[in-house]
Amino acid sequence: MPLYRDQAIVLRTQKLGEADRIVTLFTRSLGKVRVVGKGVRRTKSRFGARLEPGMMVDVQCYEGRNLDTVTQAETLAPYGDAIARDYTAYTAASAMLETCDRLTEEREPALQQYLLLAGALRSLAERSHDPALVLDAYLLRALAIAGWAPSFHDCARCGAEGPHRAFNLASGGSVCPMCRPPGSAAPAPETLELLAALLAGDWVVADGSDPRHRREGSGLTSAYLQWHLERGIRSLRLVDRETRVDTRRSDSPAVELGGHADRPSTTPVAPAQTGHRA
């Protein structure tokens, strides 16, 4: 099959030579592919903005010996353009695209991940919710699709019905008093409710949440993500938290994220004040 056509989201681009780019496409039916966009950096390129990160396109590619080459691209939804006009949304989208790139393998179809990313980008582009909430909802659900669904209610170890006070990354979320490993975190109950709502897609609860719990939830989410990935997600450090800066100092106890014994390379995160810093 020398020529193929598919729907795709542009995950990232890297400069190649004088005027070309290597474009990482997440296609709907083929999974992730790396293709060459010839001449895309020239101002007169016929691709224009179509092969920029966050754009959803209908592409046709020609299979090459090493890398495939894009021959045609039509815009399906210019999410990337709408997102780049809002810096907060742009940094959230960058973290989503990088996470998606890391959670998927080349040429392995992943329709659920594709649909999730498309929906999250649309939500950012349409300004439906706080970009930070959209990001956290995306991260939790992407992890769940990858097989790492955290538990925010029942005990992740024995299944004992929650809610439980303790949260432990290594155990996979909420843990009951019997299973609770030493050094488990004790986030606010509202934070766990928020995270459960984000995972389930309950936007009424999520939109009504308190900035303090959003901040704590973001810290737990990013720590949970970094726990499951070998290397950290670079964009997370740069997620713009300006829209949710709360002048009240958080009085909730610093969350301990213990239990890293078998994964020494992972740096624990102190979520409350610093936001994402892993």
Add this chain to the structure above:
Amino acid sequence: MYEGVVQDLIDELGRLPGVGPKSAQRIAFHLLQSDAADVKRLADALTEVKAKVRFCEICGNVAEGEQCRICLDARRDGSAICVVEEPKDVVAIERTREFRGRYHVLGGAISPIDGVGPDDLRIKELMTRLASGEVTEIIIATDPNLEGEATASYLARLLGPMGLKVSRLASGLPVGGDLEYADEVTLGRAFEGRRLLDV
């Protein structure tokens, strides 16, 4: 593979941006066949550029002294600053002869996926330049791609409350092209940035 120094030259050339192994080989053999005087001129230019050229302490453009030619030129309008990503963008805008103000070179665009955030660019230096109050207008001329657009959004948010006139270079249709080939984003921006005709 070639012997010793020839291969070393090919390897060094091959590390330059946009030069593949084939091109590196072609350039190496071109140099081997050239006059010794021509090659010496090239070698001297390479050595001198590293010895003499620095970055302007005010704007970040390439400079032969502590400050660049444009910052030193008293005839330039000190009330307007054009913000660009790279020194080569200064050259491109200078060629238009449209702008008589001064520049500020950021040193790139905000790209979280590459680990580049606002603190990695010369944004603090820009804010320092604005402190004197001489500057009243900022023209943001970052690249017309999404990283450049996001960098412009960040700067606009930062500069907005300072009471300056802040503008962004218009995106539009390439002169000499056909309308039907324009992508939706470019065409949409061209609509947004449309201008009234003198009638």
